[in-house]
Amino acid sequence: MPITYVDDNLAQRDWKIEHPIAVRQTIIDYLSMPEPGDILIIHGGQRDARMIAPSGRELLLEAILRVCGNGGRAIVFSGGAPIISVRTIRETLSLASLHEGVHYLILTAIQNLPLEIDFPSLLRATPTPEWRIAEVKRRHAVPTLWTLALLCQSALLAFDPKNVDDEAVTLLGGREAMIAVRGSSGFTGDQLLAPHAWHGALAARAARPVCDAIEKEWPADAGTDDGVRRLVDALYDRSRALDAGTVAQAFCALYRALRQNQELQH
Amino acid sequence: MSATVIAYAPPVEDRVAAAWQQRRSELMHDWLRNRFLPRLQACLAAPGAQASPLLFERFQATAHEWPARSAEIRALAEDCGEVMSPRRLAENVAAALDRDTAAFIRSTAFDLWALRSGILQALADVGETCDAADAAYARWAAEPSPAHLRALAARCERVASAVAILPARPGL
Numbered sequence: 001m002p003i004t005y006v007d008d009n010l011a012q013r014d015w016k017i018e019h020p021i022a023v024r025q026t027i028i029d030y031l032s033m034p035e036p037g038d039i040l041i042i043h044g045g046q047r048d049a050r051m052i053a054p055s056g057r058e059l060l061l062e063a064i065l066r067v068c069g070n071g072g073r074a075i076v077f078s079g080g081a082p083i084i085s086v087r088t089i090r091e092t093l094s095l096a097s098l099h100e101g102v103h104y105l106i107l108t109a110i111q112n113l114p115l116e117i118d119f120p121s122l123l124r125a126t127p128t129p130e131w132r133i134a135e136v137k138r139r140h141a142v143p144t145l146w147t148l149a150l151l152c153q154s155a156l157l158a159f160d161p162k163n164v165d166d167e168a169v170t171l172l173g174g175r176e177a178m179i180a181v182r183g184s185s186g187f188t189g190d191q192l193l194a195p196h197a198w199h200g201a202l203a204a205r206a207a208r209p210v211c212d213a214i215e216k217e218w219p220a221d222a223g224t225d226d227g228v229r230r231l232v233d234a235l236y237d238r239s240r241a242l243d244a245g246t247v248a249q250a251f252c253a254l255y256r257a258l259r260q261n262q263e264l265q266h
Numbered sequence: 267m268s269a270t271v272i273a274y275a276p277p278v279e280d281r282v283a284a285a286w287q288q289r290r291s292e293l294m295h296d297w298l299r300n301r302f303l304p305r306l307q308a309c310l311a312a313p314g315a316q317a318s319p320l321l322f323e324r325f326q327a328t329a330h331e332w333p334a335r336s337a338e339i340r341a342l343a344e345d346c347g348e349v350m351s352p353r354r355l356a357e358n359v360a361a362a363l364d365r366d367t368a369a370f371i372r373s374t375a376f377d378l379w380a381l382r383s384g385i386l387q388a389l390a391d392v393g394e395t396c397d398a399a400d401a402a403y404a405r406w407a408a409e410p411s412p413a414h415l416r417a418l419a420a421r422c423e424r425v426a427s428a429v430a431i432l433p434a435r436p437g438l
Contacts, residue, residue, distance in 0.1 A: 014430070045300075079295035109284075109291035111434045147359050149438055150352060153378060154371045173381045181377040187370040191363070200362035258438060 001126060002037035006030045006063070008046055015114050020123070027051075027059040031066065038127050040067040041075045041117075044082025044106070060084050061092050068103045069096065073133040075117065077107040101134040121220065144202070144213035145254055148228065151192060151201055152251035157182045158189035159244040168248035171255050193242050195235045207236035222260040227253035283435045286342070286349045293338055294429050298422065302328050302335075306419050310412065322410075332403045336396050339429060343392040350433045352379050375438075383437050392432070395425040 003021045007013070010023065017023050022037070024030045027048050030040070042063060049060035057065070061084065064074045076082055082089065086106050098104060107116055115138065122136045153172060156164050161175045172178050182189070191197045204210050210232050218225050231250035234242060305325040312321060348354060352375040360368030380386050399421035406414035 080291050109288045146355055150356050150359050150375055154374045157374055177381055181374055184377060185370050185373040187366050189370040191367040197363055197367055201359045
């Protein structure tokens with residue numbers, strides 16, 4: 001699927017754009033390409049954005065209309081706001097029956113584009129008429145995964161560090177860090193070793209709504225959520241005291257999932 | 267007790283983090299990068315480093331905002347420590363728990379995040395770069411020479427770099 005990235009400031013960015021995405025510096029460069037491609041990713045602050053095309057439209061709008069008018073999709077991003085106001089872009093595209101979230105995205109105040117757009121998914125996508133460009137926007141609201149991750153890491157501190165497996169210990173910052181953080185809190189967190197505290201924090205009386213939420217929030221390509229489901233099973237279906245292994249496995253899976261969705265930046 | 271799992275925040279975006287990011291964008295991208303520094307660089311780019319009165323006046327009109335903007339940058343960094351800390355997310359998790367367990371979750375969430383992310387050093391770096399830029403601004407204001415202007419530009423670039431590495435959303 002041909003994707004073009006247009007940015008006259010790419011050298012200053014915190015990200016790189018690589019093959020198979022075609023990089024162009026100016027909008028004029030893009031408009032000179034024989035084919036519009038399927039996806040156009042374009043910096044809304046381009047220096048030539050306000051230049052007027054032969055059609056009478058500004059070049060930024062011309063470029064978006066070119067790709068979307070041919071069945072493609074556009075992503076307009078900016079570190080602040082686009083040079084042409086978001087309202088004007090929306091109004092112009094609306095007149096062409098192009099809809100935000102379906103045909104185009106406008107991403108403002110962007111610090112790091114790969115944190116907002118799932119490039120691997122974008123590269124795999126096939127824009128059918130029904131396909132929504134919003135599908136490649138990373139979801140940053142994963143309340144159940146966050147809740148479970150916070151509870152898991154606190155619970156792991158409540159266990160004896162010797163009983164926590166190495167991967168979880170590493171993710172937590174090391175055994176010494178675990179002991180220091182636990183000591184500085186002034187509490188032991190023992191209550192997190194029993195399921196009822198988790199039930200309250202998750203605001204759910206049964207496993208089903210928790211599992212449904214996990215399924216919805218689990219990012220694609222984050223691997224299996226089996227470890228998390230085993231934890232939920234232990235919490236609800238076989239309500240009993242938790243063991244370090246179950247919590248550690250769930251924590252590692254949650255950590256990977258949050259990192260996969262770029263929730264974690266380190 | 268609700269049957270659904272809504273542990274914190276709105277269903278689509280973390281609006282608190284998004285609002286902070288918007289503030290950073292307006293301050294660092296719109297003002298510093300696209301207004302202050304280009305006008306400063308235009309003065310430095312003048313032949314013989316002697317900016318025309320017009321360029322100089324144009325820069326001065328923006329330059330006098332520096333002290334207030336510097337204070338805003340410090341406040342932005344200070345707020346980052348709370349907005350991006352998982353302690354904020356832990357508040358809603360902890361609401362359903364007894365006091366001690368809630369306090370344990372809150373404090374461990376912050377301490378582990380601080381340990382892993384290096385956020386405290388990053389915030390200190392913002393403060394130090396602002397101090398240096400404030401000093402450079404004071405020198406330039408007292409004696410508006412090209413050398414002082416260059417020094418101010420370099421210090422402001424360091425402020426921009428220090429603020430740029432602050433996280434855009436809460437970490438674990």
